[in-house]
Amino acid sequence: MEYLVDRSPYDYLGFPLPMRTVGWLGRRHGVQGASATPMTGAQLKRLRAASQRLGSITLGWHDCDFCGDFKGNGEYRYYLPDRDIYAAPMMILHYVEEHGYRPPRELRDGLPEAEQPPWDWRAERLHAVLLDQSGDPDFRCQAAVDLANWNDPRALDALRRAAHDEELADVAGDEIGRSLAAFLDRGLARDLLTEDLHVMVRYGIDEASGR
Ligand SMILES: [Zn+2]
Incomplete structure (x- = not known):
């Protein structure tokens, strides 16, 4: 360090x-x-x-x-x-x-009272990074972690798309899953079919939800 x-x-x-x-x-x-x-x-x-x-x-x-x-x-x-x-x-x-x-x-x-900031250029940037298939996998992983800060359908949509990107899910599926679990906790993503997801994404969801 x-x-x-x-x-x-x-x-x-x-x-x-x-x-x-x-x-x-x-x-x-x-x-x-x-x-x-x-x-x-x-x-x-x-x-x-x-x-x-x-x-x-x-x-x-x-x-x-x-x-x-x-x-x-x-x-x-x-x-x-x-x-x-x-x-x-x-x-x-x-x-x-x-x-x-x-x-x-x-x-x-x-530090704000409410946890979620309004959608802004930072969210836009993380959204673009997460969905950039030619991007650095570490950056994409960090984007998957931090996009959960925004309780916004655009963040959820990007995470769902990332969850179906096999190559990314191999390395960052657990973090994508933890972020999806945050949306499930908020009562969003109710239609998410977890059985269709990459094993690492399911692992992240289960771990974050304590299942
Ligand atoms: Zn100490």
Whole structure:
């Protein structure tokens, strides 16, 4: 894992959208923001609510540099309504709760009450990436993860099409399935016939729905 100053441009792995970093903590820069005002209960609640779905779990496991008692893998991506995107390692909540880390104010104040942002250029871009059959499979996989942020029929339609793309489903079917499960949870996609889907997509749906 890399250690980065908060709000650095994200260039750790390729990603189809520009992002900034938060919470990539380590000994090199210490616990950033420790002198800032503590997070309010409402801010912490919003951060927890926004930290549900991990992307890029191929990053590999990493120990907390400060206590060595906690391991994390993957990252959360926060889509703020002002169109900024922040990427944080899975361990961000551990850093906040155990080590006094305070994320920058833009993130603390910017996380929305409601989870789903309105359809915008970011959604358009992820939609195009997911359906681009000649595109980078890693990008397409990340697009399948993040499109579930939008509770929108266009996102659902793209995921359904991706689920029938055999080549993509071989490598990203579980993530496509987890995203489809989010739509099933919302009461959409009731007509989805899961038995017709790639085995990896079914696995992702089952895993996300705890079946
Ligand atoms: Zn720790």
